[in-house]
Amino acid sequence: MNNGRTLWDSLKLPRPRRSGARPHLVYLAIGFPPAAKSCAYRMRETANQFAAAGWDVTAVTIADEAWEREHGLDHTLSQGVDPSVRVVKLPLFRDDLETDIRSFTEQRALAHKDYLAELRKQDLKVFPEPVFGGWRPALEKALLQIHRERHVDLLVTTCAPYVNLAATWKLWETHRVPYVVDFRDGWSVDVINNGEAFFRESVSGQWETKLLTAAVAIWNVNEPISRWYRERYPELAHKMRVVRNGYDAASIPAQVRPAPPDRPLTFGYLGALTLPVPLLDAVLQGWRTARAEDPALADARFEVRGHIGTGWARGANAHAELLRAAAVDGVLVGGSVPKAEVVDLYSRWDAVVLMVTGGRYMTSGKVYEYMATGLPVVSAHEADHDASTVLSTYPLWTGAVGLDPAELTSAFRRAAAMARAADAAEREKARAEARQYAREEQLIPAVREVTELVLGAGGPTAPQSSPAGARVLAREGRS
Template structure:
C-alpha cells in the first residue's frame, strides 16, 4: 500500500481457537500485515472457545505480533453446562428455553445460534473505526452475523468491506442443494450483503459457480481462494514403513461427520485385517477434535472408536498445531474421511497431499477433495462408503505404502506445493488491497 491502511478483520475462531478455520484466519491476517496493513482482529473470548471446540495455544506461535486482537465477551449460552447458572425456566423446561434462545437470535439476524451477537459486533466495529479509522472490513464466515456488522459500518460510515464466504450460506455443501430461497429472510440478507461487497471469496470452484449462477449480476466479484496448507505442518523427512512391525494408518482432523461414516470405516478396517496379514498387525489411529461443546469426546464417535480398540483402533487425543509434523512423521498412510460431495471442501486434504505419504480417500467419489488429489502419485481414490470396497482400499493403501519410492514421495510433495496456504491467500489479499487503493504498491 502507498500508505499504511487499517483493516478490521471479523474473524470468529481466530487463534488460539482450536478450529480448522483458524489456520486460514491466521494466514489471512498475516498476509495483510506483510502487505503493509495495520490489522485489528475481532473475535470472541478464549473462555468461549474452551466450552466449544477448545483451545490450541500453539496456534499463537504463528500469529504476526503486529496484529491487534480484540476479544469480545460473547458466549454461546446454549453450551453452558453449569446448571447452577440456569434460570428456573431453563432448568424446568430446557426444550422450551432452547427454542426461545434460538428465536431470540433469529429476531436480531436470521442465524438462530449467533444472531443475538449482532448488536455487540456492530458496536465493536463502530468503536474501532471511531478510535482508528478503517479503510477496509473483512468478514469471514461462519458465523454469518459478522456480515451484518461489516454491512452496518459500510452503510453508516462508508467503509468498504469484503466477505471471506468460504462455504457460502445459501448452499448446503453437505447435501449439495440450495439451503434457502432467494426470497426468504436469509436470502434477502444474503443479497443485501453480497451486492454491496467489494469482493467475495469462496473455497472451491463448484461453490463459486453456484453463486455465479445465483447472482449473475455479481459474478465477477466471486473469487476462488482455496484453503491450502501451512508449510510448517509438513514433516521434514520422508517416512519409510516397517512392514514387520505393521503399518500405522492415521486420520487427523475435526471429526463431526455422521457416525455412520465412521462406523463404515471401522467395519471396513476389521474386514481388511481379516483379508491381509500385514493389516492384521497394523493400527488405525485417530487424532483431533471429536465433536464440540459438552459432547466433545463424549459421543457416538468415541463409543465406536473405543469398541474397536481390540481391532487396533485407537484415539490419540487432540492434535496441537505444533505437533502436526511429528504426528504425520509417525504414520505410514493417511486416511482422509470427509462427509459431503462436490461442494464440500476440506482443510486437511492439502496437508495430507503435502506430506509425501500415501493418502486413502474415504468420501464420495464426486467430491472437491478429488480435485485437489487428482495427479497425486500416492493416492488411493475414493469408492464411497461401501464396506467391502473400503476394505479393498485399505489393502491397496498398505501395498502402496510399501512400494512407494522416494521419487514418488517427492513428486507427491511437488504436486501439493501449488496449494501452499501463502500461495493461495497472498495473491487474494494483494488483489483486495488494490480494490481499496488502486494507486497502492501492493
C-alpha cells in the first residue's frame, strides 16, 4: 500500500546526539523543512524554540522524495533549522500521488479511480484518516525505535496528518512518554464548513478523546478553535492554549514605501492554491472589473505565487486554467518561491490579496505575514472569518467584503488608493500592529510552559526571549 513499509527494514536512523543531561524531545512533524509547505515555518520555529529551551530535539518527518510528489522542496527552509536538531526522515510516500506509470499494476492503470478508492478504504481500516491512515504501523515502529535508542522525555505531535496521533498513543501506552498535541487547525472541528467534522462517538471521536485526555498540553492556532475544544472537552479546558502561527521576521522587508505614481501597481498573492475554485474565480472577476474601471489599476499586475495542484494534476488543475485565462488581465503565475526569497517578493509588491477558504474557525498563517509587511491587504474570504478578527485593527485593510465580485472590485480599488496614498507613518503603524504576531512571540511562552510542566520550574535552560525574528535572521545570515 505504501512504499515505506517495504523500505522500512533497511531504515537507518541518524545517530542520536547525546548532550549530557539535556532531556530528549521527539517532535513528530510531517512537513518539517525542507518540505515546501506552509506548516514547515511553524514546525521549524517549534523545533528551534525547544532546542533553545534546553532540549535535544529529534524531528521526525518523511523522506524528501515524498515531497516531490506533493508541493516539492525548499532547501532554504532547512538553513534556518537549529543545527542541534536531529532530523529523522522516514521512507513513507503517498501512493495516491504516484505519477510513475511503470510502478502501476495493470489493474491500477485500468481503473485508477477504483484503485484510489480502495486505497482510501484500506487506509481507513488502519486509522480513521484517508490517505495517511496506512502510515500508522510505520510511524509507531519509528517512534518505538527512537525511544529504544534514546529515552524520550517528551513527544510533541503536530497534526495533520492525524495518523501521528496513533504513534503518539503507542509511545504513551507502551512507555508512558508524556506528549503535547499541537493540533493547529483541530480535528473534530470542520474549519472549512464551520461545524463538527465527526461525532464524539465515532472512531475518530474516540481517538481524539483519549489522545487529548492524556495530553500534557493542547495547542491550537486561534481562539475560535481553542474555544471549540474547550466547549467540547470542558474537563480539559485547562490544557488548551492558543499558539498562533505568526510570521517570520526574516520574510519581511525592513521598510515599505508608497508606490511611486509613475509605476504601475503590483498586487500579490503568496501561498499554495488549495482554495476553492469559485473563490479564485470571484477574485479574478473582481480584479478584472477593477482593472477595467479604475485608471489607477489600468496597467496593474496581479502576481500569484505558490504551488498549484499535486501529483499528476500539479500545475494542471482548474486553478491553473483560471489563472492562465486571466493572463490578459495582468495576472502572472510565477510558481513557488523559496522561503529565503519571500522578502524580495514583498519588497516589490504594493498590496497583497488574502485569499483564504473556511470561515470563523480559520485564520491562516499568511494573514500575520501580510500584516507585518505594512502593505494594504485585500481580503477575499467569508466575512465571518477569523482572519477578519485579526485584521480588524490593521489600518491598511480594505475590510471583509465577502466573496461577491462587485464588492471585491471595490476592495481592489480601495487597496490601490491606499498603496499610493499611505505614507510611511501609516505603514509603520500598520507594521507595529502586526508585531505582536511574530512567530517567536507566539511560541516562546508555550514552549516555556510545557518545559516547566514536564521538567519542573526552571527546566534545563529557560528560552531566551529575543527581538522577533532576530534569531532566524542570524541563522540565515541576513541582517
